[in-house]
Amino acid sequence: MASPAPSSADQMPIEIVSQNKAEVSLKDRFFRYFQHEITALQEQMGRLGDTALIGGERADAIDHCLAGIARLSSEVKDASASIPPYDQRIYADAIKALQDKLAEVRASFAPRSKFSFKTARKNPSAISLADAAEIAAQGRRHIPGYRSNDNSLQSSANQSPISSSTPVSDRLNLAQSLGTAEKAKDLHEENTDNQNNSTSVGASSVSVSSHTGLHIVLPTSASHATVPASITSLQHCVVDMSIPTADGRPFAGLAIKGVTESLLLCGQVNGPAHITGVKHSTIVVSCHQFRMHDCLDVDVYLSCSSKPIIEDCGDIRFGKIPEFYAPKSLDGPQANFWDQAQDFKWIKVEQSPNWRIINESERVPEDIWVNVVPGGPGVSVDTILKATRVIRP
Structure with missing residues (x-):
């Protein structure tokens, strides 16, 4: 019965x-x-x-x-x-x-007067x-x-x-109370040491460019408008762009180019994600289209409503997006073709040797995404990159 x-x-x-x-x-x-x-x-x-x-x-x-x-x-x-x-x-x-x-x-x-009384006001x-x-x-x-x-x-x-x-x-001794060894850069702050180093959020786009060794967190203010986002010329960085898209305001599109040994938390993208020239890195993204060119040794934790495409790539590993960053849909589970990549430069019937599924033993545990990746006191860029296996022993 x-x-x-x-x-x-x-x-x-x-x-x-x-x-x-x-x-x-x-x-x-x-x-x-x-x-x-x-x-x-x-x-x-x-x-x-x-x-x-x-x-x-x-x-x-x-x-x-x-x-x-x-x-x-x-x-x-x-x-x-x-x-x-x-x-x-x-x-x-x-x-x-x-x-x-x-x-x-x-x-x-301020200049001090020769005769003055000091009153400690709290x-x-x-x-x-x-x-x-x-x-x-x-x-x-x-x-x-x-x-x-x-x-x-x-x-x-x-x-x-x-x-x-x-x-x-x-x-306010933040080094002891809320301090962290990493300096977080928000996207309104200009780098005064080098004008070529920039992070910006504007009415027409969001971009992170030319940084080394930083933990960069995109602020919630970037969610005011659905705009394209780009990440370019990074080395040994952690970039978190997921916060402004967590409340249902995805980026219109995403372009990533020239990134080495970095962790990129790209949030949700309403359109295509184009990845070019990325090496020895990990990408976490939810998008409608995923296309990767000229990349090597990259872990991709993906949610994609169409089959991802790779070209001229090698040693690409796909995994399902972590629950912590998975899109929350009110309409129930959405189609996810994260494990059905197509290699446009491999025309044979056999499985392409240029990509594979991440083994269960290789996957980054969920508690690492929740407790380590967001950062905190004593959590350095190196700590995060090692925990997510961007840097491997």
Whole structure:
């Protein structure tokens, strides 16, 4: 006797758990992105004292810090739809602490009067960034379906317990509280050392170009419009472009060219993804069309609604996209031809020797994508590249 079909009531809990999992994933990734950004801002403030006064260089550097804080505040507002009000308050308090720190640094540069009284004024409402991290992490533990991870969230807050009465200068020692050895670059920030090194997000395109040894995280503001994205001329980098596309705003198209020994998390692409001249790297992408030219020794974790195509390539390995980066469709499972690649330069009936499926033993474990790849305290570019087998023993 056939079993009765499950009712809609029986299926509902599964849908709720799936939805909660997606929401938690986005909130967790924004939290990590926030950690990266305040670390970068702290590093900029730490360099202000070494910046020359001649030609207004220090004033420009201070303005750059102010703009960075304002941008980060805007990022929190942009992500408000996916961040609960409780967490928004935590982020706002952390940004306020950054503003206080910058004001303190600026005051230290001002000429001092011969006779003056110093009054230490403390803002009782400004909490430390370490406290902000811990409270935000604790808040997430109460979200249905959220799985706590001490290595990814708690460790950043617990490295240096700081009370709210600690002076601002000590409370904002991000190297101990939320610091990471890696400097995260967001796509509004220009590289002042070399004008050829650039990351940019604009009304017409998003691009990451000419970097070496960086962990680059695309901010949520890039999701304001569906635009083409490009990644060019990178070496030994980790690039995460998945955050702005996680809420259903995919890139219009993707072009990757000239990348070596890097991990590229490309997010969701509504159109084609063209990959050219990539070597010894790993690519994670969800797209409608995938075409690869002149590439060597590349792992591709893919979700593709058409059969991927390779030309003039060698040692290409395909795997199904990790669950952490898989597109979430409200219409149910979508067609995925990730394992049905076509080699246009191999016309024989036999299987092309230029590509194969990644063996189960070779696949990067899901917990690496969730807990290591997003970065964090003590997680360097080398750590991520080794964990994802871009760098192999």
